[in-house]
Amino acid sequence: MDAIKMIKERRSVRKFKNEKVDRETMTEIVSISRWAPSWGNFQVARYTLVDDRTLIRKLATDGVDGFIYNVNTLKEAKGVAVLSFVKGKSGKLEGDDYATSKANVWEVFDAGIACQTFCLAAHAKGVGTCIMGVINDTSIAGIVGLPDDETVAALIVYGYEDGEHANPTPRKNVDEILRFVEA
Numbered sequence: 532m533d534a535i536k537m538i539k540e541r542r543s544v545r546k547f548k549n550e551k552v553d554r555e556t557m558t559e560i561v562s563i564s565r566w567a568p569s570w571g572n573f574q575v576a577r578y579t580l581v582d583d584r585t586l587i588r589k590l591a592t593d594g595v596d597g598f599i600y601n602v603n604t605l606k607e608a609k610g611v612a613v614l615s616f617v618k619g620k621s622g623k624l625e626g627d628d629y630a631t632s633k634a635n636v637w638e639v640f641d642a643g644i645a646c647q648t649f650c651l652a653a654h655a656k657g658v659g660t661c662i663m664g665v666i667n668d669t670s671i672a673g674i675v676g677l678p679d680d681e682t683v684a685a686l687i688v689y690g691y692e693d694g695e696h697a698n699p700t701p702r703k704n705v706d707e708i709l710r711f712v713e714a
């Protein structure tokens with residue numbers, strides 16, 4: 532699929548068909564996601580995929596602090612990716628000190644790039660996604676048994692979109708977000 536078309540036609544999908552995405556397809560999507568750039572090429576992003584009905588229900592009841600919008604989306608979901616990252620690496624060059632004023636913020640930055648790469652890869656494979664930031668990361672880590680050296684960045688609900696492709700959400704005009712600086 533053409534990259535520009537893919538970027539413009541990706542949507543947050545919150546309604547899914549009653550059909551699981553097979554693990555082979557999801558493995559391919561994660562395999563494509565490996566090509567996301569990362570601080571120092573440390574590749575700290577991790578993807579824990581949940582396609583078990585009972586666990587997804589647990590994520591809905593205990594993983595999103597009752598935020599009804601996300602509870603309802605999760606109830607529909609046939610799959611959920613818990614996007615996490617290995618802590619304490621991104622932002623450092625050599626040694627233990629962080630290299631910039633943003634300190635460890637770069638690990639979240641890495642997770643964000645990984646997140647969009649996953650969503651675009653999924654879209655290219657015909658799989659819809661919705662990123663969820665309103666979550667309880669500690670509770671989710673417990674539900675999926677995340678290793679201690681990782682923390683949850685976001686949930687990404689995934690599946691085959693039900694009905695018409697979601698309408699595009701509005702975007703700012705380019706002159707609102709772009710400036711060229713003259714000398």
Ligand SMILES: Cc1cc2nc3c(=O)[nH]c(=O)nc-3n(C[C@H](O)[C@H](O)[C@H](O)COP(=O)(O)O)c2cc1C
Pocket residue numbers: 541542543544600601604661662663664665666697699700
């Ligand atoms: C960091 C981040 C957190 C988000 N959290 C949620 C969320 O908790 N629940 C939800 O339904 N959508 C969430 N979204 C999806 C946004 O609402 C959506 O991307 C935005 O409205 C633009 O729509 P589009 O993705 O269809 O282009 C999140 C998106 C991002 C990037």
